[in-house]
Amino acid sequence: MNGPEIHVAFAPELGMFVPHGRRSGATAVATDGSSTLGHVVESLGVPLTEVGALVVDGREVPVSHLPGAGESVDVRAVERPQRVPGAPLGFLLDVHLGTLARRLRLLGVDAAYESTDIGDPALAARSAAERRVMLSRDRGLLRRRELWAGAFIYSTRPDDQLRDVLGRFAPELRPWTRCTACNGLLKEATKEQVVDQLEGGTERSYDVFAQCEECGRAYWKGAHHDNLEAIVERALAEFGSQTPSDA
Structure with missing residues (x-):
């Protein structure tokens, strides 16, 4: 990239997605002059599903914002509990999250699950068709534009995964x-x-x-x-x- 240079700072919660050198303070990023801010953030490793507000020089902007030279960008984490448009709230989990799916169902949460690997395009299409929040540890899947909504699952431990989802989305619990x-x-x-x-x-x-x-x-x-x-x-x-x- 050889376009306008901007300065980007990521919230601490997003540190796992970015290279070590960008985890503290604002760092200079060269843009190509035509990509949106959302694209720039994703190119730096952060799925937009994990991004809350994008604040440029003190004002919040949409992901479609075109960065200008010298702008300072504050990339914030998603607020919790996260509000998802529409009701009722439902989830879609990929093939690697079977235990989490069963535990959500145990609590009465609507959790669809693909027990076979049907591929990212099919998962994203189902998320959109059924208006379900896609849960995955696959960053590439969460970057697909056709997703209706999504969330990265940060832990590999089912107990922590469950707490993460319940704390982030506050679904209604109806056990059994x-x-x-x-x-x-x-x-x-x-x-x-x-x-x-x-x-x-x-x-x-x-x-x-x-x-x-x-x-x-x-x-x-x-x-x-x-x-x-x-x-x-x-x-x-x-x-x-x-x-x-x-x-």
């Missing part, structure tokens, strides 16, 4: 209302309705069941229920009083 396998809604079921899915010990020991309206899978308080209950209780204790994201 969704199928963790397919995301369908659950309904009460009698033992007779699900008996074909029960082994002898389960049939004798349990009397309260639920069943997915979509895939038909049966649920009951089995051997792993205590672990799941702990996940639910932690989430409700920390995030249950948040205002749902409904802007």
Whole structure:
């Protein structure tokens, strides 16, 4: 680039995306004179899904702003909780986030998940068609223009991933209302309705069941229920009083 030189400073939260030399203070960046500020920021490694306000010489500008020589740019992180246009709030997770998808569903959050790698174009198209927030650790996917909305998942640990999403988007929590396998809604079921899915010990020991309206899978308080209950209780204790994201 040999166009106007600008000075760019990134919020500390965005430091992981930029080269080490740009992580503290404002650094000089040469532009090509025709690219938007949004394009310049992305070319420096930061997905726009993670960017909040862009402030140029003290005034907020859109990503379409064309940088001028000598401008000072403050790239801020997204505010939390982040308000997403439209309702209800739904997510789409890529193939690498299966555990996070199941935990969101456990909490009653609408979380679609692709269990196979269908490719970035197809994921972005589904995000747009279904108006879902794309969750991914793939920066290239999050830079696709056809995405409706997206968010980078910062951690590789499911516990931290869940806290990140709940803290960022404040979705309404309705535990035990969704199928963790397919995301369908659950309904009460009698033992007779699900008996074909029960082994002898389960049939004798349990009397309260639920069943997915979509895939038909049966649920009951089995051997792993205590672990799941702990996940639910932690989430409700920390995030249950948040205002749902409904802007």
